[in-house]
Amino acid sequence: MKLQLKIWRQKSADSTGRFETYTVEADEHMSFLEMLDVLNETLIHEKKEPVVFEHDCREGICGSCSMVINGRPHGPMQGTTACQLHMRSFKNGDTITIEPFRAKSFPVLKDLSVDRSAFDRIIESGGYISVNTGQAPDGNSLPIEKDLAGKAFEAAACIGCGACVAACPNGSAMLFTSAKVSHLGLLPQGAVEHSARVQNMVNQMDKEGFGMCSNTEACEAECPKEISVENIARLNRSYMASIMGSEK
Amino acid sequence: MWIIKFLTSSIGRKLIMSLTGLFLCLFLVVHLIGNLQLLIPDGGETFNRYAYMMTHSPLIKIIAYGNYFFILLHAVQGILISLSNKSAKSQKYAVSTNANSSWASKNMMLLGLLVLAFILIHMGDFWFRMKAEGGFLGEGWVAMLTYEGIGEPVANLYDRVVITFSQLWIVIVYLIGLVALAIHLNHGFASAFQSLGLNHKKYTPLIKGLGKAYSILIPLGFAIIPLYVFFTNL
Ligand code: HEM
Ligand code: SF4
Ligand code: FES
Numbered sequence: 001m002k003l004q005l006k007i008w009r010q011k012s013a014d015s016t017g018r019f020e021t022y023t024v025e026a027d028e029h030m031s032f033l034e035m036l037d038v039l040n041e042t043l044i045h046e047k048k049e050p051v052v053f054e055h056d057c058r059e060g061i062c063g064s065c066s067m068v069i070n071g072r073p074h075g076p077m078q079g080t081t082a083c084q085l086h087m088r089s090f091k092n093g094d095t096i097t098i099e100p101f102r103a104k105s106f107p108v109l110k111d112l113s114v115d116r117s118a119f120d121r122i123i124e125s126g127g128y129i130s131v132n133t134g135q136a137p138d139g140n141s142l143p144i145e146k147d148l149a150g151k152a153f154e155a156a157a158c159i160g161c162g163a164c165v166a167a168c169p170n171g172s173a174m175l176f177t178s179a180k181v182s183h184l185g186l187l188p189q190g191a192v193e194h195s196a197r198v199q200n201m202v203n204q205m206d207k208e209g210f211g212m213c214s215n216t217e218a219c220e221a222e223c224p225k226e227i228s229v230e231n232i233a234r235l236n237r238s239y240m241a242s243i244m245g246s247e248k
Numbered sequence: 249m250w251i252i253k254f255l256t257s258s259i260g261r262k263l264i265m266s267l268t269g270l271f272l273c274l275f276l277v278v279h280l281i282g283n284l285q286l287l288i289p290d291g292g293e294t295f296n297r298y299a300y301m302m303t304h305s306p307l308i309k310i311i312a313y314g315n316y317f318f319i320l321l322h323a324v325q326g327i328l329i330s331l332s333n334k335s336a337k338s339q340k341y342a343v344s345t346n347a348n349s350s351w352a353s354k355n356m357m358l359l360g361l362l363v364l365a366f367i368l369i370h371m372g373d374f375w376f377r378m379k380a381e382g383g384f385l386g387e388g389w390v391a392m393l394t395y396e397g398i399g400e401p402v403a404n405l406y407d408r409v410v411i412t413f414s415q416l417w418i419v420i421v422y423l424i425g426l427v428a429l430a431i432h433l434n435h436g437f438a439s440a441f442q443s444l445g446l447n448h449k450k451y452t453p454l455i456k457g458l459g460k461a462y463s464i465l466i467p468l469g470f471a472i473i474p475l476y477v478f479f480t481n482l
Binding site: 019105107171 | 262
C-alpha cells in the first residue's frame with residue numbers, strides 16, 4: 001500500500017516546526033512504527049534526517065510511542081497504542097497526519113518526541129509505597145475484596161503514556177494521576193499513605209501546569225489502556241476528604 | 249492556610265464550579281415554577297401578588313443576593329478556569345476530531361458567556377425596571393396597580409412581560425439564550441456530580457439521564473412563556 005504522510009518536523013525544543021510530506025510504501029501487516037522505520041531507512045539512504053519518534057517495548061506496555069495520528073493520540077483504534085496499531089487500519093492511498101502530543105507541560109523536544117518528565121515528577125511526589133512490601137505474598141494471606149482488587153488492577157494498567165493529556169482540550173493530567181492514586185490507594189499496602197499521597201500528587205500536578213478537568217472524557221476515549229474516568233471521581237473525593245478531613 | 253490552598257487547587261476550583269452550578273440548577277426550578285404562574289388567565293393577579301411577595305420577603309432577599317453572588321462567582325471562576333485551561337494547551341492539532349468528546353463539554357465558556365449575556369438582558373427587561381421605578385430615574389418604568397389586602401401600589405410585572413414578549417426580536421433573543429442554557433446544562437448537570445467525586449455504577453447512569461432530561465425540560469418550560477405570550481397577543 002502507498003501512503004502519504006504529513007509529519008511534524010521540528011529541529012529542537014525552541015525552533016518552530018512545520019509539516020513535511022513524504023510518501024511511503026507499506027505493507028498492511030506492518031505495525032505503525034514499522035511503517036515509520038521504513039520511512040526512516042529511506043530518509044537515511046537519502047542522507048536526510050530521520051523522523052525522531054519514541055518507542056521501546058513495541059508491545060503496548062511501556063507507553064513510549066507517543067504520537068497523534070489523524071487527530072487521535074495513538075491513532076484510530078480503540079484501546080491500542082501506536083506500536084500495536086497495524087497498517088490494516090488504513091487504506092491504500094490514504095494521507096496520514098502525524099503530530100506530537102500537544103500540551104504546555106509536554107514540550108516538544110524534536111519531531112514527534114515530547115518531554116514527559118512532568119509525569120515522573122508527579123510519581124516522585126507520591127506515586128509509591130514508602131515501606132518495602134517484600135516478596136509477592138502467598139495467595140489470600142492478605143484478604144482483599146475481589147471488586148477492589150479488580151479496580152486496583154484496572155487502574156494499574158496505566159502505562160504513563162500521556163495520551164490522556166494529549167487528548168484533553170485542557171491538557172489535564174487527571175486521568176493519569178487518578179489512575180496512579182487508585183491503583184495504590186485501593187490496596188491495603190498503599191491505603192496507609194493514600195491521604196498524603198493524594199495531596200502531594202495533586203499539588204505537583206497543579207505545579208506542572210496541567211489544565212483542570214472539564215469532564216469532557218476525551219481522555220477515557222483515547223486511553224490505550226481504557227482507564228475509566230471513575231478514577232477521576234475517586235481522585236476528586238479523595239482530595240477533598242484529605243484536605244478537609246486530615247490534620248495536614 | 250489549608251482552605252486557601254484547597255480553594256485555589258485545581259480540584260477546589262472545580263468544586264466551586266460544581267456547587268455554584270448546582271445551586272443555579274436548583275434556582276432555575278424554583279424560578280420556572282414561579283414564572284409559570286404567568287400562564288394563569290387572571291389578568292396577571294396571581295403572578296403580580298407572587299412577585300410582590302418575593303420582592304418584599306427578607307428571606308427571599310437574602311437568597312436573591314446569594315444567587316447574584318453565585319452567578320458572578322460561577323461566571324468569573326468559569327472564565328478564569330477556561331482561560332487557564334486554554335493556556336495549558338500549547339498548540340492545536342492540525343487534524344481536529346470530535347470522535348472523543350461532546351461539543352458542549354469543550355465549549356462551556358462560550359455557552360456560559362451567551363447565558364451571561366442573556367441574564368443581563370433579562371434583568372434589564374424586568375429586574376432593573378422594577379428597581380428603577382420611583383427612584384432617581386423617575387417613574388414609568390413599570391405600571392403600578394393596587395390589589396385588595398396589599399396596602400401599597402404593586403408593580404404590574406405581568407403587564408411588562410406582555411409588552412416585552414409582544415416583540416418578536418426579544419422572543420428570539422430569549423430563545424437563543426435558552427438554547428445556549430440547554431446545551432450548557434446538557435454537559436454541566438452530570439459534570440458537576442463527577443467534579444464532586446460522585447461517580448457510581450448504580451447512580452451515574454441515573455444522574456446522566458436526569459441531566460439530559462433537566463437540560464431539555466427546564467429551558468423548554470421557560471421557552472413556553474415568551475412563546476405563549478407572543479402568540480396570544482398577536
Ligand atoms: C443559570 C445559569 C447557569 C447554570 C445553571 C450553570 C450550570 C453549570 C454547571 C452545573 C456546570 C458544571 C460544573 C462542573 O463541571 O463541575 C457548569 C460549568 C461551567 N459554567 Fe455554568 N451555569 C450557568 C451559567 C454560567 C455562566 C453565566 C457562565 C459564564 C461564563 C458559565 C460558565 C461555565 C463554565 C466555563 C463551565 C465549565 C467549567 C469547567 O468545567 O471547566 N456558566 N455550569
Ligand atoms: S491514563 Fe491511559 S492515556 Fe493516561 S497515561 Fe495512563 S495509559 Fe496513558
Ligand atoms: S512502544 Fe511501548 S507501548 Fe508502544
